[in-house]
Amino acid sequence: MNSPTKTKQNKLIIAKEMLGNLVDRRVLTALEVCVRCGICTESCHYYQSNPKIEHTPYYRAELVRRLYRRFFDPVGRVFPQWFGAGETTEDLLSKLAETAFSSCTLCQRCTLACPFGVETAEIMRITRSVATATGNAPDILVELANAAIAKEENAELFRDIxxxxxxxxxxxxxxxxxxxxxxxxxxxxxxxxxxxxxxxxxxxxxxxxxxxxxxxxxxxxxxxxxxxxxxxxxxxxxxxxxxxxxxxxxxxxxxxxxxxxxxxxxxxxxxxxxxxxxxxxxxxxxxxxxxxxxxVREGRLHLDSAQNSQPTTYHDSCNLGRKGGIFEEPRRVIRAAASDYREMTPNRLHSYCCGGGSGLVAVEEWADIRLQAGKLKAEQIRQTGAKIVVTSCDNCRHQIKELSERHDLGIEVTSVSELAVKSLA
Amino acid sequence: MTLEIKSDQTINLEGLLCPIPVVKVSQAIKNMAVGGVLEATATDPGVLLDIPAWVKSTGNELLSIKKEDKLIRFFIKRTK
Amino acid sequence: MVTAGLALAGAAILVAGTVTIMVAIQRRPYQAEIAPTKGSPGQGVLYAFTLGMAPWAKESARRHWVAYLRGIVFHIIIFVGGLFLIASPWLTEFPSLLRVSLAALFALGAALTFAGFGMRLSDPALRRLSTPDDYFALALVTLFLASGAASAAQIEFLPAFWAISGITMAYVPFGKLRHFLYFFYERAFLGLVFGSRGVLKWKHE
Incomplete structure (x- = not known):
């Protein structure tokens, strides 16, 4: 039977091994290139909504950077203090896990703000891997992933339902x-x-x-x-x-x-x-x-924008937009389906995350953190005067709905498909 | 016969879209004692699959899940 | 003579360290985008190294324009400093106008790098996250440019410039100064990934 001390040691060994294995060329570069200049600070919606050092992209990445240097850098292994690295403890692993899961939605906005293009999201992604392997990931995300696998394993049972x-x-x-x-x-x-x-x-x-x-x-x-x-x-x-x-x-x-x-x-x-x-x-x-x-472009779907005359805006999902280059497609459909379309500022490539991304909407215990981080998005929506917010991601949809309740936005949140159905000519 | 199942706690998940019903159920179950029964009502038909799948993967027990017109009612017993 | 040897030794460590780092980078796995592209990786890389660096392309650069401009200017001056170091054995043959100009340029560079101490210490967040490595690197680069300015003005300072250059170059592979190499990788990765996905391109609709 493993003693608690041994379990803790094992976790640290797993963390070290995983970190070593997961650092690929992109992550290594992201870890090494940052000079801590602070230029990325305000690019993060967490910081904008609640300005404190823990909400800066470089702070998050620096936690991992120091751990990595302590484990693997020739100088860092001998003089960890030279790179600001402290003791590696189980508490540090928990802190890293919480940071990676609750304080970063991997939206990559900071990457474009950085003079170098540091991919903090990649650093946070491997941190999530380490956290998952050491049992520090949020239970509900594990449960939802396992439930998806259970559906396949019992496909015959579920098929009829x-x-x-x-x-x-x-x-x-x-x-x-x-x-x-x-x-x-x-x-x-x-x-x-x-x-x-x-x-x-x-x-x-x-x-x-x-x-x-x-x-x-x-x-x-x-x-x-x-x-x-x-x-x-x-x-x-x-x-x-x-x-x-x-x-x-x-x-x-x-x-x-x-x-x-x-x-x-x-x-x-x-x-x-x-x-x-x-x-x-x-x-x-x-x-x-x-x-x-x-x-819509080929004329296979005829939408009538007069069917939706309320002010309408679109929230770019980080995955579809900044990470996927899908910027104009939803806008063309929405413009065909709604007569009063308004843009949020900034939008497209520089759109702010709603705060609910990367699984955060599913983690109830961090609801306050994400709703606070979404304050900026709520403000952006309010400034458009829109009554309908269209988004093409369910996580964004859940988050913006909750933001509307918390910030009294009085909006309806819908998807591109649903808006299109409402505007059928 | 769902009417015969006695629940220790009831939650209303009506209007919530998946996976939020599963999220709320997971949290409610964690706050119950082992052996306790949770009753929930939902409207998103996705729960007809999501709840049985979640129950299977977590090892809890689904006592009943029934669709009553638009409303879906289910009972889950916390087993561990 | 001793200081020239120091500079050469430093240069050798810099080159050996850089090669070692590059080998270490190459040894790490890399997963290129395999899916059919939505944009152009080549255009992405080109954008990342050109317009993508322009201050007006970044909201962050507009907000922190002093820090951003400072960074761009002193990095250019350090590059000129490197060229000056290579040409410095022939300093006596430099026209005096060039020497005065270089002295002024390096003095400006030294002032800008020295200002880095002020920026780090005055910002509570930066102060908390700055490491001994940050301050040491800043000190080395400031001294490198200051001694470059002094030697461009007065040839007697050349040995000091060589000695400081040697130490600075020798330190590069071991601390944050190695970011100069990673910079090229990071911009390339950014361009490749975001270019493939049609995110970084010359003009959006």
């Missing part, structure tokens, strides 16, 4: 379209697109309406797109969860995987999964937003 649920939703789609021919196909072989929703009707019904109108060849995925293991930076589980989807796409012989309006799910499937596999995916990966934009 899911199909029943989809039958009910299909009726809703038929009612909206006034056509009994409208369908939500599941597992249909030969469909061109595999649409991967989230675990909620709001990511199935509106999209099914739009696919039916556009007469798309599509089929609904069995599993949800979200991948909580990505937030944990648990590579093994994240790959496992993502493979549920790629396997299904192979089974139905889809040409494209279309990801629901979800920031991290898009980044994962579009950019990360090929790296994990070591080869490109045999199908194209797009966000539903890109598909809707295509429908």
């Amino acid at each position: 899911y199909l029943d649920q989809i039958k009910d939703l299909e009726k809703e789609v038929q009612d909206i379209l006034g056509s009994s021919k409208a369908r939500i196909p599941v597992g249909e072989k030969g469909a061109r697109m595999l649409y991967v929703p989230l675990a909620g009707a709001h990511t199935i019904v509106p999209q099914a309406v739009l696919f039916n109108i556009a007469q798309e060849s599509w089929t609904l995925g069995m599993f949800e797109a979200s991948n909580y293991a990505v937030f944990l930076a648990d590579g093994v589980k994240a790959k496992h969860i993502a493979e549920r989807i790629t396997k299904e796409a192979e089974q139905v012989k889809a040409k494209e995987i279309i990801i629901a309006e979800c920031g991290h799910a898009y980044t994962t499937m579009r950019w990360d999964v090929p790296k994990w596999r070591g080869s490109p995916l045999p199908f194209k990966v797009r966000s539903i937003i890109e598909v809707l934009d295509e429908y």
